[in-house]
Amino acid sequence: EPEVTQTPSHQVTQMGQEVILRCVPISNHLYFYWYRQILGQKVEFLVSFYNNEISEKSEIFDDQFSVERPDGSNFTLKIRSTKLEDSAMYFCASRIQGPAAEAFFGQGTRLTVV
């Protein structure tokens, strides 16, 4: 069964450093997403990406965040200068076109900022 894969599964970084979280969405999917879940809190939408551009973003997704689809398979989330409060589980998801289609989630990358 096709699945969304995320790497790494766990990343530890120092405050102020840049991190790149990587995702390989399902190959025929057209919508891509990043969500995050701070420990003990809700899963929160960050950004959606379609047709090589951001289609929606939340207020969490400020200038320190960026997304990119550098080639035909990867979808990345970059955090330019990490803060302690960026520590969270980051989930990538993808969806085939159409509002009735479900989003498939990866297993997440746990980011710890120290």
Added chain:
Amino acid sequence: AQSVTQPDIHITVSEGASLELRCNYSYGATPYLFWYVQSPGQGLQLLLKYFSGDTLVQGIKGFEAEFKRSQSSFNLRKPSVHWSDAAEYFCAVGAGNAGNMLTFGGGTRLMVKP
């Protein structure tokens, strides 16, 4: 803005007992509703979804949910719980551009007693 409330943070049931997890949503238009399950260390797996039509929807692993517009609810049920059902369950509403982004509830952690 859309929102989802899951009133029960923790629920404990005995194996073989029935289960109902509550979900209430707030959304101005016809909602797209989802239930996801997250097992420890795993990503989010879709259990079922509602877009239109029959208000009682069947999902995987023997789960079902009923959409009640008058109560703004989408409760998840299972007639007989198995120990392997112990996990965290998230209700979500699809919002934004044609159901583009998901807004999640806070989750309900299910524990199953032998």
